[in-house]
Amino acid sequence: MVRSLSQWTKTLSFPARISPNKSSKESVNIHQVSPTISPTLSSTSLAKNNEINAVMNNNNNHASLSEVNQIYSDPESEKAIMSSVVYCIHHKEGCKWSDELRKLKGHLNTCKHDAIPCTSKCGAQIPRVLMEDHLKYTCPQRRTRCEFCNKEFTGHSLENHLGNCGHEPLYCENKCGVKVARRHLSHHKATDCVKRLIGCRYCGGEFVADTLPAHHAKCGRVPVHCPKCDISIIAREELETHLKDECTVSVHSCSFKEAGCRFKGPRFALEKHLDESSQQHLSLMCGVVSKQQHQIASLKSALSRLSLNYSGTLIWKISDFAAKMAEAKSKEGMELVSPPFYTSQYGYKLQASLFPNGNGAGEDTHISVYIKILPGEYDALLRWPFAHSVSFTLFDQSTCPEKACNIVESFIPDPTWKNFQRPSREPDSLGFGFPKFVSHEMLKKRHFMKDDTMFIRVKVDPSKIVAV
Template identity: 50%
Template sequence: SRGGVSKCPEDDRPLDYAQIYPDEELTTEVMNSLVRCRNVKDGCRWVGKLQILQVHLDECPFDALPCPLRCGAVLPRLDLEDHLEFTCCRRQVVCEFCSKKFPGDVYEKQHSGQCISEVMWCENKCGARLERRFLANHMRNECHKRTVLCQFCSREFVQETLQTHQYQCPRYPVVCPNRCDPTKIPREDLDLHVTELCPSATISCSFRDAGCKHKCPRFSMEKHTAENVQHHLKLMCDLSKTQQTQITQLCNALYSLTHITDGEFIWKISNYKQKFLESAYKSVELVSEPFYTARYGYKMAASVFLNGNGAGEGKYLSVYIKILPGEYDNILEWPFILPISFSIYDQNIDYDLRANITESFVPDPTWKHFQKPVKDTGALGFGYPKFVSHEILKTRDYIKDDSIIIKVKVDSYRNCTSP
């Protein structure tokens, strides 16, 4: 308005304030009209006369108000109390542990969860409760559940078990039982120290196995050894003789055991070509290792002439068997009458395609070859001068890898006439 002139809100015509006057009846009518609270959208259901609206707004729980502490927050009256007590950054908070006052934001960001007077449980779960300012020292130096290092083996243990561990700790220093030195020795090294290093330990002479019974502290053993060279030498010589006798006995026993065949003796003759040439140039008899037909049986040896002997010379391979004097001849039956067979193997890789050559005989009890032997002579045994011809021997796989394989079988059943 200008100069006291305004416009009517209804028809926009100019109005003069001098001509405007209050209408009490209309005012009363308007003020008695019913209205809703302006906070109806926020949930307020108040309805009343316009003239008491302000009274309601002064108490309306949904009416928005600025925080009285001027933190900048605007919120409904019903939330104001909680805001002032719990969330306002300018509220005053008293710490329940140290009783000091702090602005809300300072308390939440800097003091809460860090108060040195706050009572806490020990993190090692030992059951202790103490103020935060004492907690670090308690966990580091006092708590019986704290983790500590063994000063000897450097392994970690719970403090309350450390003493028990030290009774078993391999590096715990212990005194030598011989009191050789005031210096203590780690427990795990004590056995080695006593058995090999301790100068005071009583030890046996290094020639103990030879018969020397002397014992003395380790530090004086060198003197004993130096003063008894001749005695020790005699002991060693005696021991050597005894051992040589035992070795000879063992070798004889081993030789006997390794020559027990259970009736089957397999003889492989290697370097066949060279040995055949030697036999062709000069009649050479190849004699096998002796063997026993059983654990307490007859002792025998086989022999061959690669270029033949007697009627088979030059064209055949001859094979013989002769009975040798054995350890158990006095308990065996004589004359020897068990069937014997000779075989030469076809060394074909396919077992089903092999064609071994076999000849067998039953000893004649009247022949001298099968009587109880008196001594081991070089006499020719009994066998086959024409066992297999050279022509046949060159066929198939009788000769393979420059070797032939001959089997001698002694049948333990008297009535058996086949190999």
Template identity: 50%
Template sequence: MGVEKESPTSSLGRDSIYRASLKLLRHIKNAGVFRCPEDDRPLDYAQIYPDDELTTEVMNSLIRCRYHKEGCRWVDKLQNLQAHLDQCPYDSIQCPNSCTRMLSRLSLDDHLEFSCPRRMVVCEFCNQQFPGDLFEKQHAGNCPYEVTWCENKCGAKLERRFLANHMRNECHKRTVQCPYCNRDFVQETLQTHQYQCPRFPVACPNRCDPTKIPREEVEVHIQALCPSATVSCTFKEAGCKHKCPRFNMDKHLDNNMKGHLQLMCDLVAKQQTQITQLCNALYSITHVTDGTFVWKISNYKQKFLESVYKNAELVSEPFYTSRYGYKMAASLFLNGNGAGEGKYISVYIKILPGEYDNILEWPFALPITFSLFDQCVEFDFRANISESFVPDPTWKHFQKPRKDTDRDALGFGYPKFVSHEILKTRDYIKDDSIIIKVKVDNNKFISP
């Protein structure tokens, strides 16, 4: 019967047995312990002896390299294993430069050439030798003899040791400061900037002084300071047309004092006429000209006390019934007047002399309504108080007023318009104010 040849894979079990036997022998010899290392059973040392046949069989077994998973394809007898490991490219060995790294023979050359911190590296620029770690951390990228590009991207290429001086003093793209306005510019644009620099010193166009002036101050200098600039007389607006150099203006003013005074008097008279016209126009624009005048009396408490102690009358601003209508004003006694004194608010209307009285129909006959507003927040719940009347043409209050009419004369109205008790019942007084409206009915007014 033949013997089946063992495969390299099954021979690994023999290798394990052989190593266990060697381990047991060393264990016995060194430690003197007579127990099996596999099952810890007691052994009789007299019965232990080398088995040469088993040893030969084991040593002739085919095995694979222990680094077969890493890629080693070596397969041979066990007895040749150590010789293979001594030169196996996958076996780990210590770096010969004593850098503490353990690495395979396969990667040793790359390690020694490129990554070993204790390798010696020669700089290609200065030809000096450096340990690998020192070269990588300090010298690489800092060699003064390395040729490099200018960091300002000006296109220059020079050794690093000359780079700082180039960028500071030679590079046309270096940043420099304008000596006049202190702003930063690229050196090649500085000259162009100086043609526009607001602080660049330039000569006065009138050549008044050899001292140069910043460009941005030239206009102010000519307009306000330059003694050689031609200027108009300070009384130009009054009508003086004289022009002369600024340094000669004082002499002109001294010699023409009376003429300038007359010009100013004429100007003042002209302006006074214009002011009067503008005031009249403004009055016409800003005053009521539709017959509805709303009058808000603020600081009610203070004015009421004044009315109590002084019987003070409050008179509204004048207003017109229409654009070319009657002129009138409302008056008010907060503590009452006549029959209403002390208990009521009295309200009256006064017909005043107007600009168009000569073309209006007299006596005044348009209906007038006085209203006291309820200032309640809810609009639908407001209860305004109103009183209306139609003027009696026989009453003197509604005749054509004369310019010498006494403005303090009492008009026509209601001495008992609203009692003080009713004022307290609702929001007739709010925020220390009351609001009264005077409404003139223009439906029957015939426009002149």
């Protein structure tokens, strides 16, 4: 490459021959001082050099060296300038060349950092040191082959081709993990991809391809054969209904199976059996009803035992006493009986009774209370006669407990009296107690009645329970 003086002197860097403290007009574009060459320039030569630089630095002036020589033809100044030691204009890029100014032009023709036109004529100015990489990788006019289809392209056309090459392998967009050539990608996604969506041909739902076999294994609309008649093809979800209501070969048990009928047969035989065996079925159902009645009675007995009182103390609540008193006055001998209770879990079974209008000596004037012994489950293990003290207490329901005045009566059984012997299955209807427990007049004086209700406690002294 041939350069004019105006081109390669614009960025000259001279080794120092004049002190850097000199003014710019005296430096003549000298940036550094050479330790080896120190020519002395006359003031006339310096002025001439300044004028040359002014001409060179003008953007519109491309004067050649011969033109400068015509203007300033002083051989001595020219010789001094051309003998000055300078660095290569590319020393900042890494070129270490430095020599006389007259040799710079020849050096630039071989300097590897100097830019020259691309040899492939793409129009770019490329440093020699980068030319090989440019021609190989970045030059638009380079010739190269596509690594996927092996076709040859220019650099510019290769850039457009790379995004459209049909042989370029790409990952499937469904994330199945498979790489497929671009030209086969659409076919892969439509027919081969295990992650593509496929509609179930039975139920119409959409499923990922690799999950479709698992869906078919439980899909309710998949057709199956009836295991009995083996001629019907029905949906899996309808098989149970078919076997129960439609299949003519399926064996069915009689609907009275729970009642004891052991018939089994196909549907047509079952219908005939039901028509002909109505009397048999009726007898079976009567037996079931009888059995259920016994079970109900047994359950009621067990429930009543669970609700029994085994503490030896009974709190007896008598409601609607006014109505019961009126009934007792109009009906002679009317008796109220309490729930039965036990002196202990395996003790005596007792029951209290009350005559609202009195009994015996207390008739029409008093309330009479009695205790009687009922036949118990453990009477055979108990000691007889019954010998525990019994007390009756009528509670005063005063709002002030400190002022309450309860009525209490108690007795110790006479062992010689027959009512305290072991009871028979038909116990004495009266028992033992107090005919004049509390007078009708006394009931009105205190708060023995409240909300038409009275409370009576019957207590057996636990200290005298006889253990067996």
